[in-house]
Amino acid sequence: MRDRRAAGRPARAPRLHRAARPLHPVAWWIWALGLAVAASRTTNPLSLCLIIAVACVVVAARRTDAPWARAFRGYLILGVVIVMIRVVAYVVLGNRFGTTVVVRLPEVGLPDWAAGIRLGGPVTLEGVLSAATDGLRLATMIISLGAANTLANPKRLLRCVPAALYEVGTAVVVSLSMAPQLAESVQRVRRARQLRAGNERGHRAVRAIAVPVLADALDRSLALAAAMDSRGYGRIGDTSPARRRLTGALLIIGLIGVCIGVYGILDGTTAAAQGLPVLAVSAALAVAGIATARRRIRPTVYRPDPWGWPEWMVSASGIAVGAALVASSRVDPDRVVPTFDPLVWPALPMWSTIGILIGLLPAVVAPPVPDRRRDASVNGTVTPRTDSSALRHDRPGATSGLPDAAATELVP
């Protein structure tokens, strides 16, 4: 809102920190992980919906129109699918509790060795609601992480990884570039199949799609590998194999340990005291791994993302959301982690609600996204033209300096 007002008054120069720039990707991920942690600690459907709303508002306010930013709707759809799968799974083979029977499905008797699993039977409203909430919790976590993926360029995030993880990072970069291309070529080949009216069924149909797509993907991978090689990838960083193995071992063990430790802390049923030591030891291992890799030279980084006060504010807001929910789930478990047995409308717990609303902060404090409409000569709308006589000069390059600037001025 403040932007628009500032734009309305051209006389007043915008303050420096409002300059449009992308926020540091790590800040977005900390914020999103905060939301995800918050979602993991509550089963209150109102709180979960609020977290999703917060993610949506921030995405709407601060996303660019880059290719990776166009997928947020996909995450929302994925969320809906998760809730539906969870409910259907409950209806078919869920654990029955509650008394409000909605519908009574025919029950299938299972042999003795499958005792404990029930197929069908009465479906209760309590059970359906609790399954839906459970699904909603997972959906909220996925939507939160999807928001980070939408707001921050995943490839820029990988530039922040320490030298020790450089190879892994590159592998991820290559696969990230392959994923959209693969989706594209599947679409293209499927469309091309229609031209042949291919009416194969079963494995032949799969093959008709898979063979051209995989051949295409293989060609592209080889082309990318050759391009990366001829552009100097892997040129530096020669270390002895023994040292590389040591680094790798320290890192992998350390990271697995960190995962276990984080699980221990986040899982409400185990005491934090069990998770913390594991986390501390494995974090130390990972740091040691990173330190051993330090000695090698790594590629320099062009224009590293700055970490300024908007980054501090955004990550702090994410941590605040997570912390608020962790704290309130201990203080006020009845309302933060309600059950639907007996069936009552869940109340909105005040403190966690305030905590979640802190997560809206990035919609204001994150710098606005660079305005692309100004030079949005989308593919095909404007093709820059050089002077058509350029090629008839002996030194045609002399005229080619500024064609784009001239052409884009024509775009409204």
Add this chain to the structure above:
Amino acid sequence: MIRFDHVTVTYPDARRPVLRDVELELPEGSLCLVTGRTGSGKTTLLRAINGLVPRSTGGLLQGRVIVDGHDTSTLPPRELADVVGVVGQDPLASFVTDVVEDELAYGMEQLSIAPEVMRPRVEDTLDLLGIADLRDRPLRDLSGGQQQRVAIGSVLTCHPKVLVLDEPTSALDPTAAEEVLAAITRLVHDLGTTVVLAEHRLERVLQYADVVVRVLDDGHVAHGAPTEVMADAPLAPPVVRLGRALDWSPLPLSVRDARRHATVLRDTVGAPPVADAPGSSSTALPLLRAARLSVRHGRIDAVRDVDLTLHAGTVTALMGRNGSGKSSLLWALQGSGSRTGGTVDAAGVDTRSASPARRRTLVGLVPQTSGDLLYLETVDDECAQADAESDAAAGTCRALFDDLTGGTVDGDVHPRDLSEGQRLALVLAVQLSAAPSVVLLDEPTRGLDYAAKEQLRVILRRLAGDGAAVVVATHDVEFVATTCDRTVVLAQGEIVAEGATAEVVCASPMLAPQVAKVLAPEPWLDVDTVIEAAIEAASETVSETAIDAAGDRT
């Protein structure tokens, strides 16, 4: 700068070497054009310069390749990254990052160049190639010409002494191709970069070349100054063929050279005979009629309110810059692509509502990446499958394929091992086996050499002669000039020009073929008819010719 010392390259499982005893020395600051038939080893020659051949392709390289004093057998390509910059055929396939600026910096990051050096180099390169206002745009959203320039920029930031480009303009419209070539010649002249460039469409590049390297079919290489090599090269652009036929000396390489020679020729040949353009008359049978056809992709109107009628016996060219909606229009006409409005009527049936099987019998489409249609192990399997799909008698597709290729291809060859031209012929045969009366081809000339294009021209003319309506979407103005009766030009999804090819292409400096530029204002299109006319004129007396020409004009 670059020296090939008795280089022979043999790929694994190959019967004969792809390059044989290549002796070549390219001086610093020269623009070297590599020509040769499709599959003759041009790409191999280019990739040997930084050692990608044989290091990334496999195979055996005998002899030595020395670049700026480095022997490529001792250094892997990555160690040569600051000496040789390589740009592949498809720029999108070689991008590692996804924003223009990051892509320009990637190579320097790998070379561990200090950040304070990187910034000015990126700025310089952005300006040098005229892409400064694209700096934070996603690479996938750029047009083909912009992508190609970014790809060149991304290797230039490492300040290589040699720039290697494999068909940099093959996918580009004439304007975008000029932009890219202008940027390349600027590098040669202003920075003294040595450029090695492979290209099929010689008419675009020949005039800038200092050295022409011809890769012969047997793997040997001939090289020399452009006029020497072009004197007897079988692959030659129209101006060279004109100059050779009329014994012009020195041999013209550009339209400007030829125009200086052509002052007399313009008077002797006069105006071209008025062709009885089939299909332009209202008597020809309309086979397909599109009315107010619109296609919308997201927020972009790819095709807007296009009215188009295709008549029997005509070959229509569909031209327009990259992204002007040519492909969308072809797919919408065929019925398999999306359509947001309008009607397409082929033989009384709307192609969109027909089943895919029925659709193919009405309109056949050969898509841009024609390999997408092929998925079986052998040519014979593909042909048999096509017969089954089209309810055609067994052997129909194979007969068509043999007809198109002259029966030179064995049935047990894997479709991926076919040459570009043969693969195109196979896909065309697959589509023709359903006997459609309308045939659409999307960019069929991409990657074809002059001989393959001539074959394609004959095929398309024969299809039209048999009563089909053919549409070719292409950027190749020379192909259009010799092949197509009518030309439709699209811009931003709308038809901006439509009419007989001679009228449409000669009216535009970008679309006019070389002969038309040489003989302007008379709308000659085809170099062979000009040569015939010139020889005929020479055999008669000057006065008679003048009377004939006057008679033709009235």
